[in-house]
Amino acid sequence: MDLETRLGPATLRVWGLIANFAGNAALLYGAIGYVVDGSRLSWLLVGGTVTLVSVLSLSSPSR
Amino acid sequence: MVTESPEQGEPSEVLQLERLRQAPPLRRFAGYFRLGGPGFMDAALTLGAGTLTAAMLSGATFGYKTVWLLWVSMGLGLFMMAAMARFTTRGLGVIALQDRYHGWVIGSLMTALIGTAGVAIVFNWGQVSLGTYLMELLADRLGYTFPQQWNWIVYVALTSWLTLSYGRKGRRGIRFIETFMKVSIGFMLLAFGACLMVTGIDWSAALHGSVVPWLPPGGEGLDLFVASSAAAIGVMDWFLFNYAGRARGWVKAHEPLAHFDMSIGLFLPFILVNFLVIAVFAETLLPLGIASDAAPNELAERLEPLLGTSWAPVLFYLGFLAVPISTTVGMSIAGAMAIHAAFGWERDTSSWRWRISALLPQIGFLAAWYDRPVWLVIAIGAFLSLTDNIVAWSMYLLLNDKRALGEDRCRSRFWNFGLVLQITLLNSIAIIYVFNRLGWWFE
Numbered sequence: 001m002d003l004e005t006r007l008g009p010a011t012l013r014v015w016g017l018i019a020n021f022a023g024n025a026a027l028l029y030g031a032i033g034y035v036v037d038g039s040r041l042s043w044l045l046v047g048g049t050v051t052l053v054s055v056l057s058l059s060s061p062s063r
Numbered sequence: 064m065v066t067e068s069p070e071q072g073e074p075s076e077v078l079q080l081e082r083l084r085q086a087p088p089l090r091r092f093a094g095y096f097r098l099g100g101p102g103f104m105d106a107a108l109t110l111g112a113g114t115l116t117a118a119m120l121s122g123a124t125f126g127y128k129t130v131w132l133l134w135v136s137m138g139l140g141l142f143m144m145a146a147m148a149r150f151t152t153r154g155l156g157v158i159a160l161q162d163r164y165h166g167w168v169i170g171s172l173m174t175a176l177i178g179t180a181g182v183a184i185v186f187n188w189g190q191v192s193l194g195t196y197l198m199e200l201l202a203d204r205l206g207y208t209f210p211q212q213w214n215w216i217v218y219v220a221l222t223s224w225l226t227l228s229y230g231r232k233g234r235r236g237i238r239f240i241e242t243f244m245k246v247s248i249g250f251m252l253l254a255f256g257a258c259l260m261v262t263g264i265d266w267s268a269a270l271h272g273s274v275v276p277w278l279p280p281g282g283e284g285l286d287l288f289v290a291s292s293a294a295a296i297g298v299m300d301w302f303l304f305n306y307a308g309r310a311r312g313w314v315k316a317h318e319p320l321a322h323f324d325m326s327i328g329l330f331l332p333f334i335l336v337n338f339l340v341i342a343v344f345a346e347t348l349l350p351l352g353i354a355s356d357a358a359p360n361e362l363a364e365r366l367e368p369l370l371g372t373s374w375a376p377v378l379f380y381l382g383f384l385a386v387p388i389s390t391t392v393g394m395s396i397a398g399a400m401a402i403h404a405a406f407g408w409e410r411d412t413s414s415w416r417w418r419i420s421a422l423l424p425q426i427g428f429l430a431a432w433y434d435r436p437v438w439l440v441i442a443i444g445a446f447l448s449l450t451d452n453i454v455a456w457s458m459y460l461l462l463n464d465k466r467a468l469g470e471d472r473c474r475s476r477f478w479n480f481g482l483v484l485q486i487t488l489l490n491s492i493a494i495i496y497v498f499n500r501l502g503w504w505f506e
Contacts, residue, residue, distance in 0.1 A: 004465070013463060017456050020483070024490040032503060035281055055487060059480040061473050062463045 004062050016058045023050030077316045084319070095323040100241030101151075101307035102321075102328025105144075105300045107244040108393035109329070110251065110336050111186070112193040115386050117291070118337045119363075122344030125279070127265070127272030129287070130341060134273070136295035137333050139488070141325060142481030143455065146462045146473075147301050148321035151308035153471055157301070157458065158404035160467055165457045173450045174457070175405035177443070178298035180423070183398030185443045187391055187424035194218050194387035195431050200364065201380040215431035222388055226395040226421050230310070230412030237310055240392065247389040248332045254382020255339035261375045262346040269342060282505025289491045295333065297447070298454050303397040304329075306404065343379075395424045448496035452489035459486060 003013040026047030033040025076098065083094040121129050150157055161170030195211040195218050202209035229240045278284030308321060347369040363383060367376045399421035403410045411417055459482045462473045473479055498504040 003463075013460060017459075017486070020487060021452075021490050021494075024487055025494045028491060028494050028498065029503070031285065032282070032498070032505065035285070036505070051487060055480070055483045058459075058483045059476045061476060061479055062465060 001057075001060070002063055003058070003060055013058065013062075016054050019050060020054035020058065023047050023054055027051050076312075077314065080316050080320060092327075095320055096327065098320055099324035099328045100238070100244075100311060101304050102144075102324030102326075103241060103244040103248060103332070104307050104393050104396075105296070105304050105325070106329045106332040107247055107389035108303060108397065109296055109300055109333060110248070110386055111390035111394075112189045112387055113186070114295075114337065115340055115383070118340040119344050122341035123348035125277075126345040126349045127268045127341065128277040129291070130269065130272040130338060131274060131276050132288070132291045133295075133334050133337050135276075136292040137330050139292060139481065139485045140296040140300075141330060142478060143301055143458060143485055144296070144304060144325040144329065145322065145478065146458055146482065147304045148308070148318060148325060149462065149468070149471065149473075151305050152313050152315050152318040152321055153468065154309070154314065155467070156309060156404060157305050157461070158401075159407075160461050161457050164461060164464060164467060169453060169457050171405035174298055174302060174454050175401040177446055178450065178454060179302045179401035180398040180405070180420075181443055182299055182447065183394035183401075183424045184426060185439055187394055187427035188430045189427075190387035190391045190394070191215065191218060191427040192430035194384060194391070197363065197380050197384045197387070200367075201377065201384065204367075204377055204380065211431040215428045218388075218391075219425050219428045222391040222395070223422055223425060225388075225392045226399075227412075227418060229392075229396050229421075230410075230417075234311075236412070237307075240396070244389055244393070245328075247385040248336070250385045251336050251382045252332070252339065254378045254385075255336065255343060258343050258370060258375055258379050258382075259339055259346070261370055262343055264342050264346060268345075269338075273338075286495070286505070289488060289495060292488050296329075298451055299394070299397050300329075301454075301458065302401060302404075303393065306397075306400040310400075310410070391424065391427075395421050398424055445496065449493050452486060452493050455482075455486045455489050459483070 001012070003011065003016065005012050007015060024047070026043050027050075028047070030040045030042070030044030030047050034044050079094065079098065083091045083098075086094065147157070150160065158170045158175045161174060163170075195215045198214040198218065199209060199211050202214070225240065225243060228236050230236045231239075278288055304325065308317070311317075313321060344366070347366055363380070366379065370376045370379060399417055400410065402408075402420040402423075403417070408416060459479070461467045462482070463479070465472055495504055
């Protein structure tokens with residue numbers, strides 16, 4: 001996958017950064033609930049997965 | 064006088080680098096150490112009142128348990144510094160690149176004017192406050208009275224003279240300041256190291272804390288990890304390395320030197336100085352217990368009687384004094400460079416425009432009487448929390464942009480991985496800031 005491909009107003013690399021940010025927010029929101037009273041596990045898992053996938057994808061150098 | 068000449072490397076220096084590349088390791092190390100400079104300037108900039116306060120509190124509260132965070136945070140920071148080394152050695156100024164590809168809001172405004180020049184002005188307040196307080200304590204220790212309300216004149220005069228020496232008499236002025244930064248860091252190591260010889264060190268606990276990750280439980284641990292790992296080096300450090308390297312006329316042949324400089328000039332001093340401070344406080348104040356919100360002045364004063372001998376406190380104060388002085392000088396130079404980059408002005412260190420820009424942070428002399436205006440600290444702190452990640456996105460995108468770097472763009476998955484990890488931590492700072500405002504974060 002070439003991250004320099006444009007999708008709408010931005011490249012996939014920029015969309016990846018935005019997805020990473022959203023994943024980070026979900027992960028932290030889930031982490032608060034999980035640490036305080038064991039709730040929001042789904043937020044934690046979804047946020048963690050999005051973060052992991054976006055970090056690995058964004059590691060690809062441009063061709 | 065130094066003016067902008069980013070594409071001109073010193074031919075003799077390029078030849079020296081070529082010879083050093085073939086030299087035996089020890090000679091190469093000595094040669095690179097002599098030629099390095101911007102990395103040491105970054106170290107002196109980073110090792111300021113804030114960082115040292117965090118180290119003192121960490122040692123006094125958690126002992127050696129958080130030492131591992133030092134190398135993790137600075138290690139992560141090196142990925143971004145390597146990006147700066149790439150831009151610098153290709154003759155590229157990051158602000159001009161950002162303005163061109165990502166707009167002036169991200170380049171001139173976020174990175175240069177607020178992220179560097181604004182921070183230099185606001186955060187110098189803390190350096191002056193600490194520096195003048197230490198001068199007062201030191202004079203008192205030596206049997207004199209020299210209160211902050213008077214000694215600020217010496218502090219401002221000395222740091223202004225040093226700041227304006229940068230670029231005076233051409234490259235000699237640059238080398239003078241780079242050497243001053245090296246000597247300051249050496250002095251910090253010597254002074255804190257000597258204090259540690261007095262207090263002693265628990266090697267077993269120190270080694271354990273260096274390699275076994277530990278965090279306090281709950282929200283405090285998460286806060287500490289995110290803040291420490293993301294904030295070791297920031298926008299101002301990235302910017303200064305780039306522009307100080309360009310002022311030295313670094314070209315492609317300098318890239319190995321730039322890597323050496325950021326490792327030996329920035330990484331190593333940061334780890335060692337912080338470690339020594341943590342160790343001194345872990346060995347002295349930890350057993351006594353201490354309030355976690357103590358100010359650096361208070362911590363230093365509490366430490367004094369515990370150092371015992373008459374020379375150790377004096378040496379501690381002198382080493383500690385090198386911290387705010389070198390940071391004030393580094394921040395002032397970075398601020399002036401940022402203002403010039405933002406407005407597209409040629410950097411002429413003999414001009415009044417440069418001198419005024421460089422001396423703006425000296426408004427911090429008011430710290431001898433007043434605390435920083437709280438609203439300004441909050442505003443700048445909020446701005447940094449919310450925008451550092453955007454600036455990091457911009458740097459990462461530029462490093463991967465064929466239009467900006469052509470064939471010199473990032474080709475390494477590992478390098479990008481490190482950058483994105485750092486971006487993730489900077490994102491977390493911004494998110495936690497918003498969560499705090501919304502009342503969603505831990506009490």
